Amino acid sequence: MKKHILFYIVLAVCISFFCTEANAQAQNITISGTVVEKANNKILPGVNIYLGNKGLTTTDYKGKFTVTVPVNSTLLFTFIGFISEKVKIEAGQKNITVTLTEDKKGLNEVIIVAYQNRNKESTPGAAVTITAKDIQDVPTSNVENLLQGKVAGLNVQNNTGAPGFRGSVQVRGLSTLSVSGSGSESFLQPTSPLYIIDGVPLDADKAAEFGFQTQGPGVSPLSLIPVEDIQSIQVMKDAQATSMYGSRGAYGVIIITTKRGNSKVPRVRYTGNFFVNATPQLRSTIGGNAERQAKIQQILSNATVIDELRRLGQTGFLADSLNAYWNNSTNWQSIFYGTTHNQSHNVSLDGGNDRFNYKANMGYYSEKGVIKNTGFDRYNLNMNMEFRPNDKFRFFGSLFGSLGSQAKGNGVGLLQQGVAQNGQASTLLPPPSFYLSPDGVTSALQTQNSNSTRNIRTNVDGRYEFIKGLALSSSISYDYTSDAESTFTPAAANAQFAQVYDYAGRNYTLYNRNAITYAQTFGADHTIFVNTFNEIYKQGGQSGIIRQTRIPNDQLQGPVGSDSYNSRGGGVLSNYRNATIASFAGSFNYDFKKKYVLELSYRLDGTSSNGLENPYSKNPAAGFRWNYYKENWFKNWDWLTSGGLRLTWGQNIVPTGTLQSIYGLYNLNGNFNNNPTIGINYEFIPNPALKPTTTTQYNLGFDMTLFQGKVDFTFDTYYKKVDNLLFDRFLSNSTGFQKKSSNDVSIADFGYELMVTFRPLTAKDFNWTVSFNGAINRDYLLRLPAEYNGQYIKFDYNNRQHIVFRVGKNTLSNYLLTNQGVYATDANVPVDPVTGKKYQTGGLAFKGGDPRFKDVNGDYILDDRDYEITGNSQPLITGGMSTNINYKNFGLNIYATYTAKRTILNNALSDRLSIMRDPYALLAAVPLNDLDIWRKPGDQSKYPNPYSFSRFNQIQPLRSDQSLWQEEGSYLKINTVTLSYMFDRKVVRQFGFNNVRVYFSTNNLITFSGYQGPNPENVTSLGRDISSGYPVPRTYNLGLNIELNTSK
């Protein structure tokens, strides 16, 4: 119960304030007046008038009011978007005019903190808001793509072009060093921020739990949200801002608010996009006879033994040029890749006012991938409605239904291995036809794959304000997702056995939140805000598969029986989930004259997956904000519109233990003496002493708005330390167990974030905005378990691109052979003065044209002892910039993002060069004229001789574990250029429209980079450019916004 003490304290504090309400009664006078806007002298209806903290009335439609108040009391006039004004009523006053000034500092006044709308000026956390305007006009299957480069410190890499899939998202650098998978398919455990959609938390990593090899449809829940329906996106970065969201907020929080009805007359709006996805630059290949000649030439000039020359005559496709089967020039890549035409439509209907409003949004999105047989379709119907019967009650309900349907071809998840392999086939082979088609091609093109994710989410929210300032609210939501995948592989595509695969899964989350908030102003200067709530989750999920092979023919897809010969296993998959979470949170905010703000908060999360011994994660945070511009000494600085200094600290303490790591796992092991046997699983030794992972973050922020909003400037610097990260230690075999989960690993991130916006022109007909943001993030490994002496190498025997963790360096470094160029001639190969033998590997001496590997240990033998630590797979600098010009009816928006200082392993290039390793294989020949390769003795080149096939397997000149493939992955990408035209209202009204706007936009237009590979962004989160990845297409779009004229 100790854990709850803090919660009770918060409650007690909250309660005690009721008793301190002060009241003074004196002589009353009646006073009336008008409220006007300062700039245009327009009247303001609906302005709230308070006496102390007591609401009196609001101005009528003419901006007039009448109140009866004690003499010498102070009235407070507040109106959203305007600076509140205080007026002291003195005896004898009858009629007053109150002038309110439009509030231009911090253009996004209201932000959402811990599910409550708050004034940004009175919250110390680091939060950035993006409005619908910033993300419109570009059709995309996943809204995350559009966040790229919009917020400093939010690193989005759109590293796959597969429709419906997600890229990688990180807030403020690396938070994990958990790497799974092997070879090029290694992936970093995703640490995506917590998404909250209309007050309902959502798990964005859901479909990514298995890395590239996604089980099931793999449609990200974020892909199911239509971009057109989004009102605003708020990104919370520091620990103070996220602490109230608990352990799931450790990686940042992104709050998405969908549109609400807001129009007296119902509005009907339509957005349509027609877009073309263009194939990116593909690998160039040598076609037809030229390929044959190139290969023959390679063999003739590089063969070292007579058998290799003889083999030329025995290799049909090289020798038998007249055979029709071998006499083709097929462009294999064009069979798999192609330009596609796509569309999206969205209709929304909304209406109402702040008493009652409603909205319905219907969307359709269809995108075909640039790889054939892949694509993503989405259908949506979202509705919400809000009702305030009186000032005390508020109800909100929403219904969100969507269907995402994805075709993955024969690929698994993010990879298109089959396409990558078959795209390398020799051009001499005939193109695929009904009778003649290699397995892989049939598989890629004929596999019938249908995937769908159906999601329905409902949310009901009620709020009751007992007395002014004290409100009770409750929210309940249910989110149900059903995933289905079915794949039928025809016999020709699967070694003459047709195959059926079926996946069915379901997931649900029941979520309830109850909150009590209390806001009170004491005197005129002291304001407190108390927010306490609890949350309860009940989550569950289960999925299973069946897989049958050797189906009788390509027509019958079932029913098929199960037996040991035909069945290929199945049953419930390991993503079974049944979990409950209960949380309690409280925060206390105090401000003095809106000048000094102090906020303290605390949250406890208990989850069922952490065992009963220590189920609670704790999140204390504290923040302080100083709105310095309100100080007297800045009074005369007219150019300073607003400004604040923020200092926050927060901790996120999350238990890392699972039931399994605390208690161990017990397996059923068959029978002994005809009795079942159950024994412990020896892979992991239970470790009940696991410490919770603790993320501590400090943030110092500085905001400044100058010249009435012409310049906005925000700077943040932070230090984030993640302690007690989980790390598997290997045990001595005399313990019987293999591994122990320990948490002796710490990493730290620190960085700087800057966001600047200029609005040099803000005329009525012509305005221009330029904004820039950037973030520098460095990560360091601080600690490893003692027995590793500060270095741990994660050996990868798949492609030997090892990862090294070394204390004091950046967390994820490569461990490679250092390539120092190419031996120009045989004479350049060093000779061991002791033995007289040349520098060698695997018993074979290096020659001219071979790569010059650094002999780290100086033994004149290249082996496993010659690896060195090098590179950093995580980007150092990320950011974006945009400019927006509106002139009369025209609009132009250009928006670019950049990433700098990261190491990419160009495995695609190594694959491409390696095609030449075996000229006898039925693989394409690639032109290498564009590369600086060694061709003849004496050449000073960058790349070794790829043609020397007979020594290839021993020397491995193109081995993937060398620094030759390490390239700088900096890039500047012009994401979007949008040109729009708004038709004259008077004209379109004649046709029954209220508004018509057309626009032309592009996405992923051009990337500037020194990188040799196709796209420096299209790489894995560990910086590996894999040739089986899905290319990111370039998109050209023609769009239309229409609003119907519904007023008459």
Add this chain to the structure above:
Amino acid sequence: MKKSVIYILAAAASLCLPSCKKFLNVQPIDKLTGNNFYQSKDDVVANIYDMSRAFFGKINETHFIGATGEYRSGEVLYEPQSDNGPARAYVEVLGRNDLIRLLGGNQPWDFYNFYRITDWTGYYQVIQSANILISKLETGVPGVTEAEKKQFEGEAAFIRNLAYFYMVRLYGDVPYYTDAFHSTALPRENMVSVFNKCIADLKKYKDGLPWTYSDPALKGVRASRGSVIALIMNMNMWNAGFDKANANKYYQETADYGQELIKSNAYRLLPITEWATVIKGRSDESLFEFFRSINYGDQNLNVAPIGDMFLHYPYKRPEYTHRISFAYFRAEYMQKLYSGTSDKRATIWFNSDIYADNGKFMMLKFAQNSFATGEEDANPDNTFMIFRYAGEILLCAEALAELGQDDQAIALLNKVRARAEASLYTGGGGQDLKDFIFLERSRELMGEGHHYFDLVRTRRIMNGEWSYNVLTLDKFNRGAWTWPISSNALANNPFMSLNMYWVNGGN
């Protein structure tokens, strides 16, 4: 108004928090984690059987009994004419104590997986499992009575000490621990000290175990007080050989426990004509065994039983690959065991080619209970006997003889001989008696994996009279009698060292 607010808040808070613990306790249905295991007596029993299963796994993964306990002193030769003859040559490689070659790889006998003997992980898994079970029993398992708790603790203690017993005999010094979830690396501990700790541990739990089980299916299969006594006796005798200074103490303890075992009358020697019952398992003679039965669908590795080497058609099929045995005991050795005097074992446990010195030789001791039909290639369905009453009677006799109590020793010796319907020992005491008891153990326990360890602990391995592969005192002291330890043991353990005799090339 204010009051009602306070009441609402208080009510909300008091309702939410206490129920929280219950709300958060979710037991997964897709796996057994520690929080939903050890919840009943059945869980404990399943866990005890799992330890036997795991221990048997070490014996079943290779031709364990022969390789470790029988062939290393050179009494066995292989029959080159047998099926896959070159692969059977390993018995002679073992007989020369050339373990380096045996384990070298690229040998025709690689499929025997002898390298697995060098890996002790499996024993430590059994030890961890037993340690965990004991600690769980100490904290209490629902539905387990006090008596049952003591019995289960005794069974767990037995199996972990059996693991130490096996490891010491194979590797010499080994790391020793009894705490649950032990995860730190330990150095190897002197084997005499390990056994002394084991003996103390066994004594602590011994009396919690029943002498025997009324359920015939559990006899010999689940550890009983007799199993524990047998293990204590064996450990004492081993220490007597290596801790000469305290030898008498160990002999005395062995003799005392042996007499306690005999006095209990819980076990008996079955008539030699009922040998098939003994070797099938679960008999009154069994002190501990790993019971196997085709009726339960138990699958043994084809090469695991010792009988695999010494049987041929019709006990093994198909005939065309099993016309002769793979190996045989030297005629000279067999004559030494069975010369002159009458002994039913010579006729019941062997075929008429007992002195043939070739593949016609058959050890019928393991030919019983053969259910193979047609051309099925299967071994007879026998149990894997670990401790047998007869062996412990002889061990007690040996201890008594060492203590000079010759009359009692002879009485016990003759008990075993009488069961074999062999002529009773009438010779004198002293060294003659000791040698005779040694030979009697060789006769009685042949093929049960005790012979080589008897040679080692009595140091007869250094005497050409008793061994075809004599170790010099120097080699013996450097650990030539041990097995190499897999270099895996060095990983993640800075305190670990391997057996230097084998690291230095095995000579």
